[in-house]
Amino acid sequence: MTPIRTCIGCGQKAPRDELLRLVRAPSGVVTLDPGKLAPGRGAWVHPRESCLRRAEAARAVGRAFRGKARPPPPGALLSEALLLLGKLEEE
């Protein structure tokens, strides 16, 4: 069975396979974890524009990483997800 994770963008639960994983880069900034295997605390987000935009907000990042990570520059998660997947999910 696929583990269920919670999207930090919309707060809905979804199978791990349907979500992207976020981690704290060595620089302290939140970034995408394409292999979903990077060590350390992770967070999960739908590959959707609305969820990615909410996930990069300071409040969502603070909650997901307990204040130990910094939000990425605006739009960074969106472009990383687009590069990785080629396209995002329809809203």
Ligand SMILES: [Zn+2]
């Ligand atoms: Zn979501």
